[in-house]
Amino acid sequence: MDLIFEGIWKAFYLLATFDPEVMQITLLSLQVSGTATFISLLIGISIGTTVALAEFPGRKFVVSLINTGMGLPPVVVGLFVTIFLWRNGPLGFLGVLYTPTAMIIAQAIIATPIVMGITLAAIQALPKNLRLQILSLGATRFQMVWILVKEARLPLLAGVMAGFGGVISEVGASIMVGGNIKGYSRVLTTATVMETSRGNFDIAIALGVILLLLAYFINMVLTHVQQRERPR
Amino acid sequence: MNGSGLILEGKDLQVYKGGSLVLEVPVLRIGEGEVLSLIGPNGAGKTTLLQTLARLIKLSRGEILFKGEKVFSNHSVFDYRRKLAMVFQEPLLFDTTVFENVASGLKIRGINRSETAKRVDENLEQFGVSHLKGRSARKISGGEAQRVALARALAIQPEVFFLDEPFASLDPPSRESLIEDLERILRKTGTTTIFATHDRMEALRLSDRIAVMNGGKILQIGPPAEVMNQPLDEFVASFVGMETILTGQVIKRDRGSFVASIMGQEVEAVGEIGVGESVVFCIRPENVTLTVPPHKESSSARNIFPGKILKTIPMGLYYKVQLDCGFLLVAYVTGHSLENLSLTEGQEIVASFKATAIHVIRKTKKAL
Amino acid sequence: MKPIKKMQTILIIVITLLGMLAWGPVQAQQKNIILATTTSTQDSSLLDVLLPIFEKKTGYFVKTIAVGSGQAMAMGQKGEADVLLVHSPAAEKKFVAEGYGVNRRLVMHNDFIVVGPAEDPAKIKGTKITTEAFKKIASAGALFLSRGDNSGTNAKEKDVWKASGINPEGQKWYQQTGLGMGQTLNVASEKNGYTLADRGTYLAMKKNLRLDILMEGDAILLNIYHVIEVNPAKWPKVNVAGAKAFSDFMVSKETQDVVKTFGVEKYGSPLFFPDAGKKEEELGK
Numbered sequence: 001m002d003l004i005f006e007g008i009w010k011a012f013y014l015l016a017t018f019d020p021e022v023m024q025i026t027l028l029s030l031q032v033s034g035t036a037t038f039i040s041l042l043i044g045i046s047i048g049t050t051v052a053l054a055e056f057p058g059r060k061f062v063v064s065l066i067n068t069g070m071g072l073p074p075v076v077v078g079l080f081v082t083i084f085l086w087r088n089g090p091l092g093f094l095g096v097l098y099t100p101t102a103m104i105i106a107q108a109i110i111a112t113p114i115v116m117g118i119t120l121a122a123i124q125a126l127p128k129n130l131r132l133q134i135l136s137l138g139a140t141r142f143q144m145v146w147i148l149v150k151e152a153r154l155p156l157l158a159g160v161m162a163g164f165g166g167v168i169s170e171v172g173a174s175i176m177v178g179g180n181i182k183g184y185s186r187v188l189t190t191a192t193v194m195e196t197s198r199g200n201f202d203i204a205i206a207l208g209v210i211l212l213l214l215a216y217f218i219n220m221v222l223t224h225v226q227q228r229e230r231p232r
Numbered sequence: 233m234n235g236s237g238l239i240l241e242g243k244d245l246q247v248y249k250g251g252s253l254v255l256e257v258p259v260l261r262i263g264e265g266e267v268l269s270l271i272g273p274n275g276a277g278k279t280t281l282l283q284t285l286a287r288l289i290k291l292s293r294g295e296i297l298f299k300g301e302k303v304f305s306n307h308s309v310f311d312y313r314r315k316l317a318m319v320f321q322e323p324l325l326f327d328t329t330v331f332e333n334v335a336s337g338l339k340i341r342g343i344n345r346s347e348t349a350k351r352v353d354e355n356l357e358q359f360g361v362s363h364l365k366g367r368s369a370r371k372i373s374g375g376e377a378q379r380v381a382l383a384r385a386l387a388i389q390p391e392v393f394f395l396d397e398p399f400a401s402l403d404p405p406s407r408e409s410l411i412e413d414l415e416r417i418l419r420k421t422g423t424t425t426i427f428a429t430h431d432r433m434e435a436l437r438l439s440d441r442i443a444v445m446n447g448g449k450i451l452q453i454g455p456p457a458e459v460m461n462q463p464l465d466e467f468v469a470s471f472v473g474m475e476t477i478l479t480g481q482v483i484k485r486d487r488g489s490f491v492a493s494i495m496g497q498e499v500e501a502v503g504e505i506g507v508g509e510s511v512v513f514c515i516r517p518e519n520v521t522l523t524v525p526p527h528k529e530s531s532s533a534r535n536i537f538p539g540k541i542l543k544t545i546p547m548g549l550y551y552k553v554q555l556d557c558g559f560l561l562v563a564y565v566t567g568h569s570l571e572n573l574s575l576t577e578g579q580e581i582v583a584s585f586k587a588t589a590i591h592v593i594r595k596t597k598k599a600l
Numbered sequence: 601m602k603p604i605k606k607m608q609t610i611l612i613i614v615i616t617l618l619g620m621l622a623w624g625p626v627q628a629q630q631k632n633i634i635l636a637t638t639t640s641t642q643d644s645s646l647l648d649v650l651l652p653i654f655e656k657k658t659g660y661f662v663k664t665i666a667v668g669s670g671q672a673m674a675m676g677q678k679g680e681a682d683v684l685l686v687h688s689p690a691a692e693k694k695f696v697a698e699g700y701g702v703n704r705r706l707v708m709h710n711d712f713i714v715v716g717p718a719e720d721p722a723k724i725k726g727t728k729i730t731t732e733a734f735k736k737i738a739s740a741g742a743l744f745l746s747r748g749d750n751s752g753t754n755a756k757e758k759d760v761w762k763a764s765g766i767n768p769e770g771q772k773w774y775q776q777t778g779l780g781m782g783q784t785l786n787v788a789s790e791k792n793g794y795t796l797a798d799r800g801t802y803l804a805m806k807k808n809l810r811l812d813i814l815m816e817g818d819a820i821l822l823n824i825y826h827v828i829e830v831n832p833a834k835w836p837k838v839n840v841a842g843a844k845a846f847s848d849f850m851v852s853k854e855t856q857d858v859v860k861t862f863g864v865e866k867y868g869s870p871l872f873f874p875d876a877g878k879k880e881e882e883l884g885k
Contacts, residue, residue: 086680087837097680098634098663129320132288136318137337138388140310147336151327179665182648197782198643199805 007205011213014206021183026210029187030218032100033168036107040115040163043108045156048119049145053131066120069113074106074166078173081106085177098179103187106173111163118159122152157226161219168215188214239264239299239424240285240392246293247284247448255280255448257294262392262426267418269435270428271471272445278428280448282394285426286318298392314341317385318394321401323377325369330361330380333369337388355383358417375406382414386421393418395427399434411437432472436460444468462591466512469593474514475552475562479595482509489587495559500534501590510595517552519589520563523582524573533584537561541579544570551575555583633842634663636673636681638752639780641825642666644800644871646862653858654849660842668780670750676700676828679835683843684828685850688752689880690759692826701828706880707850708859708872709824712756714815715785715802716742716794724794730818731764738766741773743793747784748776752823757796760820785809798823800871803863824880825872827851851876 014022051062084090085097085105096102126148134144149156171189178185180194188211195204240262247255255277262268270278283289285296287309296303303312317337325333334355338348356362359379364372369380378398385393399407415438418425429435435442436456443453444463452464463469466477480494482505491500492511505511525538539557551570555561561583565575575581641647642664651662665672665681669688675681677700684701686692695701714724714733722740724733737744746768747754761768768774775793777784781801788795789809802813827850829843849855856874863871 086678088679088835092837098665127322127324129322130324132283133318133320133324135288135313136286136316136394137340137384138314139340143340147326153327179663181663181665182651184661184663194642197639197780198645199782199786199801199808201808 003201004205006202008209010202011206011209015210015213022207022210024183025186025188025191025207026214028100028185029168029189029211030214032103032174032187033107033164033170036104036167037111037160037164039104039108040111041160044112044115044159044163045119045149046145048116049123049149051116052120052123053145053148063120066113066117070117072110072113074110074170075172075176077109078106078176081109081173082176097177098181098185100178100185102177103174103185106177107167107170110170110173111167114166115159115163118162119152119156122155122159123148125155126151154226157222161222161226164218164222165215168211168218237264237299238262239266240426241297241300242285242294243297244294245281245284245291245296247280247289248292249280253448255284257281257448257450260285260443260450260453262424264424265422267425267427267438267440268443269439269441270426270443270445271430271432271435273430273471276445277448278445279396281445282318282396282426282428286316286392286394287312288318315390316392316394317388317390318396319378319381319385319398321397323374323381325377325380325384327370328368330356330364330367330369330372333380334384334387337384341388351387351389352383355387356380358386359383359413373406375402375410378402378406379410379413382410386417386423390423393423393425393427395425397429398427400430414438432460444471446471461516463514463593465593466514469512469514469591473516474591475517476513476515476520476560478513478515478559480511480513482507482511497537497558499590500587501592502588503592505592505594512593512595514591514593515561515585515589516591517562517564520561520583520585522553522555522563522565522569522573522575523584524575525580525582534587535590536582536584538580538582541575541577541581543577544575555581557583631659631661631842632663633660633683633839633846634665634675634681635683635685635846636665636667636671636675637685638669638672638687639666639782640751640753640798640801641685641687643780643782644804644863646800646859646872649862650850650855650858653855654846658845658849660845662846668747668749668751669755673700676830679830679838682830682839683846684830685825686752686828687823687825688755689824689826691755692828696828700831700834702831703844703847704826704828705847705851706875706878707825707827708856708874708876709822710799710872711816712753712796712821712823713799713802713813714794715788715797715809715811716814717792717810718812719792720812720814722794725814727815728818730760730815730820733815734760734764735766737794738764738768738771738773741771743773743775743791744768745784745788745791745793745795746774746776747781748778749780751781753781753796753798756821756823760796763820785811800863803867803869803871806867824875 051059081102082097085094085102086092130151131144131148134147139147169189171193174187175190175193178190180186180190188207192204192207195207238261242257242260245255245257246253270281272278280289284291287296287303298312303309326336331352334352335348338351356365359382361376361379361383364376369377399410402410411434439456441454442456442459444451444459446467452459452468460472463472463474469477478494480492480499482490483493484491485507489500489502490505491498492513494513499513501513521533537557539555539561542554542556545552550564550566553563553565553575555563563583647664651664654660655662669686669691672681672684672686673691673695676684676695692704696704714730722737722742724736727733727736746757777787781797782805784795785797785802785805789811827847829847830838832838832840856876859872859874860870863869
């Protein structure tokens with residue numbers, strides 16, 4: 001128990017003194033997971049909405065693929081991305097392995113199906129005639145999709161938070177494709193694993209606490225947007 | 233009807249859904265400023281026709297012309313859609329304020345703030361919901377919501393206005409007041425309106441023309457009086473409220489009138505029909521008079537049939553009385569009359585109706 | 601008008617972010633070296649001291665990928681690393697013999713120790729020969745934790761079992777964690793079991809473990825580190841110059857001096873013993 005309190009105390013100490021390494025790791029976590037979530041948002045919401053509104057042969061199959069994708073094991077994603085990005089692999093020429101870019105790619109692959117699946121369900125839950133109603137008001141396709149997305153903002157934002165939560169806490173793929181390189185591709189989660197394996201439990205707990213604080217802060221902002229007080 | 237010309241025309245319209253033909257309308261012409269209602273049972277194709285005319289559904293075959301111009305390419309479809317508005321059975325309001333809802337069509341068109349505010353206020357006023365301006369659309373009653381939906385539609389000043397059973401979900405008082413308001417507004421603006429309903433009273437009240445639909449086809453289209461009183465076939469007849477529909481064969485003929493045998497009884501009607509031809513008689517229940525024997529009244533009614541009351545059904549303002557006179561006959565009587573004549577089930581009664589009150593439909597199909 | 605403006609802003613944001621993404625690979629490829637090494641090496645924090653010196657001196661950026669010796673050599677075999685710093689001599693020799701590595705040079709050594717609960721249920725304390733100690737553990741059926749991950753430590757452990765003529769696979773008292781050295785020590789500490797560990801990691805974690813050193817000093821327990829450059833003949837994409845620079849650095853006098861004193865301040869005794877230039881057979885006290 002003392003270990004946990006020590007860790008919490010150390011967490012606040014590190015934050016209060018702006019410990020440079022911790023700041024750098026935290027900022028990198030935010031950048032990597034933030035960018036990955038943003039990418040997953042763009043791809044997930046656009047494709048999710050398209051599949052929700054369209055009718056085409058094999059649609060059910062596509063939907064079940066998306067739903068399966070929501071449960072993709074991150075570590076499997078990491079493995080496949082690594083194999084693709086290897087120097088001698090198909091995408092080796094990009095030279096992206098063991099960089100934050102690779103981590104963004106892996107995390108985006110993990111988060112996108114989550115956002116996609118939730119968007120799909122959210123748009124399908126809207127009233128059936130709403131799409132026609134919006135079109136009858138003279139909206140372009142783009143305007144219509146935008147209005148539908150706004151109408152479904154409650155579940156959609158939940159989807160974004162789910163996607164973000166999934167990747168900010170991800171460690172397996174991040175270590176594999178990022179390499180956990182000090183000062184370069186080390187993020188809160190991978191640093192926690194490393195400190196634990198070194199036996200530095202107090203630092204590990206501190207990093208864990210900082211990660212929780214970061215996740216809470218981001219989600220608080222998103223929740224605020226989601227639950228924005230509607231006019232009386 | 234301001235009828236300055238044809239505003240909308242459909243030619244050879246066909247829509248297939250899931251392999252079957254759900255809409256087949258060879259020709260449909262709608263004049264500018266006209267109010268046309270589509271009536272028919274569920275699944276008749278009213279919604280399909282409305283959405284097809286609004287170009288929300290793709291045509292399998294045929295074309296639509298708006299003011300003489302074809303509406304078919306993506307570009308022209310989009311332009312056309314910007315000139316119309318549609319209101320559905322559910323209000324389908326957006327999750328924002330009433331003001332923003334009514335403004336949405338204008339915002340989509342990029343109309344500036346002040347013009348938008350002006351039109352929104354006007355329409356809120358028109359539909360009596362100005363006091364709800366800042367309220368969330370989720371927090372108003374069903375009747376208020378439908379008013380907001382109508383305001384939203386009319387704020388964009390459409391050239392054609394489509395309504396799909398807009399009053400069906402409302403309670404009677406809300407419905408009544410809204411129909412009144414809408415009637416007044418449509419008369420004032422002269423907007424071409426096409427609306428679908430399964431309530432023939434609404435249709436009667438608001439329309440310049442009524443189209444009766446079934447099975448994806450328009451069975452009859454014309455002014456209300458014509459459709460209501462001169463249905464072209466049994467289906468239309470029963471749908472427009474001809475409660476008594478009898479089939480029989482002509483046995484006698486005289487100048488301008490004839491007698492048909494119906495279930496062994498002789499019924500006289502007006503028309504030029506040859507002996508041996510099959511006919512269908514449609515009689516409006518309002519035109520059937522009841523007397524209690526042994527009162528003998530001399531009247532000009534040629535059709536007098538004794539019978540028995542099968543059932544009396546209260547219909548709010550009046551009573552529907554079902555009789556067995558050898559054939560089934562339906563009459564409407566006021567509550568007052570019901571009391572006066574002490575009409576009860578099983579009672580012996582005499583029913584009469586004029587030969588001229590019968591609407592005759594020829595059954596024998598002439599070679600086309 | 602308005603929807604177009606929205607489109608524009610979104611487009612600008614997307615392009616900016618994509619620009620950020622591309623930043624990584626823009627860094628000159630030739631300045632990067634991929635060093636595959638072991639988790640125990642990383643956990644000892646020695647590289648945290650050495651690498652900054654190397655990077656400052658040569659301008660190279662070293663990407664340290666810490667995995668087990670087995671995986672490190674597998675990466676070398678696939679040309680996915682430029683240089684290896686590992687401690688699994690038998691496997692290394694095979695690696696070089698098969699042509700995957702060149703210029704295998706001795707860098708340093710530390711030793712393995714057998715640790716276990718203070719109560720020492722198998723009574724191995726005082727034993728001078730490792731194989732004897734292992735035999736005692738086996739016959740007592742005492743809990744033994746193995747890393748089971750093809751690391752250098754794991755390879756050494758298997759060698760000892762082989763030399764003592766015992767096959768622990770499948771026995772109830774023999775559990776394989778598949779984890780790094782630090783975590784395996786934690787598991788052993790929690791479960792009151794024995795394990796084979798490198799002295800460096802043990803010392804680094806000692807304060808949190810309930811394990812004592814019960815056996816040490818036997819020649820078989822020497823843990824020898826070599827630096828190997830990946831053979832560019834097999835994999836042209838290997839950073840040859842970088843690998844050589846790192847290899848030279850590891851055996852240079854300055855580096856060897858740093859290795860000599862590393863850990864003394866913190867643990868009272870050095871974690872590693874510098875051996876550059878010596879022959880492998882000479883080692884052992």
